[in-house]
Amino acid sequence: MFKEALKLIKKYDKIIIHRHSHPDGDAVGSQLGLYYLIKDNFPRKEVYMVGDVATRLPFLEVNFDELPDETYKGALAVILDCGASHMICDERYKLAAKTLRFDHHIYCEKIADLDVVDSTFESASGLVAMFAKTCKLKLSLSSATYLYMGMVTDSGRFVFDSTSARTFELAAFLLSQPIDLNTLYYNLYAEDFSEIIEKADNMHKIKFTENNVAYIYTAREDLPEGSDAAPVVSSGLVSLMHDIKGVYIWVNFTEADDGVHCELRSNRYNINPIAVKYGGGGHKKASGCTVPDKKTALQLLADLNALAATEAV
Numbered sequence: 241m242f243k244e245a246l247k248l249i250k251k252y253d254k255i256i257i258h259r260h261s262h263p264d265g266d267a268v269g270s271q272l273g274l275y276y277l278i279k280d281n282f283p284r285k286e287v288y289m290v291g292d293v294a295t296r297l298p299f300l301e302v303n304f305d306e307l308p309d310e311t312y313k314g315a316l317a318v319i320l321d322c323g324a325s326h327m328i329c330d331e332r333y334k335l336a337a338k339t340l341r342f343d344h345h346i347y348c349e350k351i352a353d354l355d356v357v358d359s360t361f362e363s364a365s366g367l368v369a370m371f372a373k374t375c376k377l378k379l380s381l382s383s384a385t386y387l388y389m390g391m392v393t394d395s396g397r398f399v400f401d402s403t404s405a406r407t408f409e410l411a412a413f414l415l416s417q418p419i420d421l422n423t424l425y426y427n428l429y430a431e432d433f434s435e436i437i438e439k440a441d442n443m444h445k446i447k448f449t450e451n452n453v454a455y456i457y458t459a460r461e462d463l464p465e466g467s468d469a470a471p472v473v474s475s476g477l478v479s480l481m482h483d484i485k486g487v488y489i490w491v492n493f494t495e496a497d498d499g500v501h502c503e504l505r506s507n508r509y510n511i512n513p514i515a516v517k518y519g520g521g522g523h524k525k526a527s528g529c530t531v532p533d534k535k536t537a538l539q540l541l542a543d544l545n546a547l548a549a550t551e552a553v
């Protein structure tokens with residue numbers, strides 16, 4: 241698969257890199273990582289990155305390209321870190337001459353002409369690192385730094401059980417470049433003191449179902465003025481619930497313009513089928529979906545509560 245992917249990259253002179261919208265560290269990490277990988281190995285190629293602003297990673301200061309439709313003519317579109325086509329940041333990938341995808345979500349649909357999908361990888365960035373290593377591509381400090389950022393964020397700092405021997409082998413491969421880990425971790429994890437206090441306030445909002453599913457429900461009126469504040473303010477709340485003794489499933493709900501965002505997590509159960517049932521997807525122990533209203537969100541919570549009563553896998 242990697243050989244075929246490399247063939248496509250070699251063949252096209254114009255390459256446009258996509259990833260999922262509302263990007264996280266892995267989406268942007270794999271996007272920037274692959275951008276530099278192509279630029280460093282094939283400097284004459286025209287390479288673009290598209291997508292919405294990475295509000296969750298303000299330190300990056302990347303300006304994504306705004307391309308007219310014509311740019312897609314004769315181009316290769318690469319899609320990263322996307323399990324479902326509706327999540328892709330710019331649907332004009334369909335206008336490209338050829339499409340290629342690198343992804344680590346559970347496979348649910350064919351998206352690209354060549355889908356390189358392996359859900360045993362902790363991150364799409366790890367998959368791209370494996371591609372670079374296998375194809376013996378030249379690795380620069382920029383490429384290594386961004387791919388490492390994707391690996392570290394999507395593995396929960398090498399804690400989630402998708403973390404494997406291969407994860408560390410690839411991290412070691414990337415660290416052959418002098419990545420500034422202190423700066424990277426500071427950028428990713430240091431918070432304003434006011435945010436820490438806000439988190440503490442949110443701790444008090446955690447509730448539990450009968451079978452100990454922890455959840456936070458943030459209604460529209462609980463959010464500060466301005467509709468686009470919703471996903472930013474609430475992202476991160478889900479991780480407040482991950483180390484509570486006796487809690488094996490947890491979920492964060494946030495009301496937004498397009499419905500209620502649901503972030504599902506577990507350390508024992510496969511919660512993915514429930515996310516899929518409500519139109520979402522992701523991984524066995526970390527999935528998400530957007531449901532139309534609070535009533536549906538509470539149905540989803542009831543499904544999780546029922547799952548918590550069963551034997552863990």
Ligand SMILES: [Mn+2]
Pocket residue numbers: 266267321344362363364394
């Ligand atoms: Mn990912």
